[in-house]
Amino acid sequence: MSELGDIHHWLRERLPALLVEHKVPAAAVAVSVGGDVIDVAAGVLSRATGVEATTDSVFQIGSITKVWTATLVMQLADEGKLDLDAPVRRYVPEFVIADGDAAAAITVRQLLSHTAGFEGDVFTDTGKGDDCVEKYVATLGDTPQLFAPGAMFSYNNAGYCVLGRVVEVLRGKPFDACVREHLFGPLGLTHAANGADEAILFRAAVGHIQPAPDADPVAAPVWALARSNAPAGSMLTMRVRDLLAFGRMHLDGGKAADGTQVLSADAVAQMQRPEVTLPALGLMGDAWGLGWEVFDWPGGTVIGHDGNTIGQAAMLRLVPGRDVAVALVSNGGNPFALYTAIFTRILRDLAGVELPPLPAPPEVPETVDVERYLGTYRCDVAELVVERDGDGRLWLEQRPRGLMAQLGGQVERTELVHLSTDRFVPLKATLGVHLPHVFVGDDGTGHALYIHSGRAIRRVAN
Structure with missing residues (x-):
């Protein structure tokens, strides 16, 4: 055969x-x-x-x-x-x-x-x-x-x-x-x-x-x-x-x-x-x-x-x-x-x-300074809020907007762990996938200008 x-x-x-x-x-x-x-x-x-x-x-x-x-x-x-x-x-x-x-x-x-x-x-x-x-x-x-x-x-x-x-x-x-x-x-x-x-x-x-x-x-x-x-x-x-x-x-x-x-x-x-x-x-x-x-x-x-x-x-x-x-x-x-x-x-x-x-979280994530990544990033269909908790861990909250909200999209919150340089992945997979998020550029104050996961979503606030 x-x-x-x-x-x-x-x-x-x-x-x-x-x-x-x-x-x-x-x-x-x-x-x-x-x-x-x-x-x-x-x-x-x-x-x-x-x-x-x-x-x-x-x-x-x-x-x-x-x-x-x-x-x-x-x-x-x-x-x-x-x-x-x-x-x-x-x-x-x-x-x-x-x-x-x-x-x-x-x-x-x-x-x-x-x-x-x-x-x-x-x-x-x-x-x-x-x-x-x-x-x-x-x-x-x-x-x-x-x-x-x-x-x-x-x-x-x-x-x-x-x-x-x-x-x-x-x-x-x-x-x-x-x-x-x-x-x-x-x-x-x-x-x-x-x-x-x-x-x-x-x-x-x-x-x-x-x-x-x-x-x-x-x-x-x-x-x-x-x-x-x-x-x-x-x-x-x-x-x-x-x-x-x-x-x-x-x-x-x-x-x-x-x-x-x-x-x-x-x-x-x-x-x-x-x-x-x-x-x-x-x-x-x-x-x-x-x-x-x-x-x-x-x-x-x-x-x-x-x-x-x-x-x-x-x-x-x-x-x-x-x-x-x-x-x-x-x-x-x-x-x-x-x-x-x-x-x-x-x-x-x-x-x-x-x-x-596929990208996956490391067994022991590296601890990095996350100040550069904190803030709110917004596009027509989502608002992404990147926050640091009291233990220094990085969290991403995704809030649906526009069409995604109309289709019943839910607010999702996940911990991000460091993968390499300005690249992070969610600790928890969605449908078996840890979608990488890359922080790109500089807004002039030392913060990333975009969060990029295929789309470049621009920062709107620190």
Whole structure:
């Protein structure tokens, strides 16, 4: 039996037990080596209905959509209709944020690489009409600038909605039509949808949430986020094999399975080239390209992206040097533990790549002076208060704001322990993960200017 055949057998045998172990209602996995593809599914699409998952079931892919949006932008660059280094306002003159100079300077490339510098977790619902992305961009006028364009990385959902509007303007049609005509069609996808109205035509997964940290997942009361955030990841839904087909196109020099040239080989290479180095976060990529995360892992470079929506999660990893692609879609529970168990085995056996160990608190944390880190940091969806207790220990209290508060987010308080330099991790894991927090910059008084866990959240008080 081939190595891929061994993996297929292992997934069929092991996936159901992994779902139970990690409280995941359903998942599907697809793997390819060259032109050979296998896929496996298990579990139930909704615990409310008991409908079983199949390999043709569709799941939301969340923020993996950003790579699709980036691909649409790069197609326009291929056609000579767009310059990556031109200001965004060349294509969307109405793009306005709180900092006028920054708005005039921000380039398409900076949006693609999450280096534009304005606050990115903006989830304004501007309705379900074809003009919702246009209306969304018009709401960004008060969005604060966190740092100078191009100065550093901070994950930016709003920036990708602006990119979606760039695509709409240059194509003269709504974003979902651009996805359908320029990606679904050329890639030959048969089980892919833009939102609930299309997803209902297929065997569709429902997201699941946990009402309490140790509770069993239950079907979420809301299926998707707002359509206005579609270019950032609120709508795209597909079966795992179709997600893998998109990934394979990026491994095959921009060619679809039938040979259609969806994207130029040069654009594919540009997207995978690191544009900005990230803080030592441990869970995200070591660098970011034009849409793709870039992981420098033992055994080789891996590119990928993850996605999370309301109770659904997806992961996509490509190993260009080994011609291997792996995709996972799921609908609740602990998807990261499931990802670790599956991708560790597959990438090791098929690509010779090792997933690095997850960040974890040291057995005996080092005692450090924490004065530099104390204070309040705030963004649109959360307020983070960093405090020192009477014993000198560091605590992080996260208070939901905006959309996160509306969705029922709870105040969470956790002790932070020192990992290295300005890097700390929670003593208690969330869904098995100790998410690193890196304190970055200086506010001029000796205090950190940002707390960074993928997003740079700016200090507002000492």
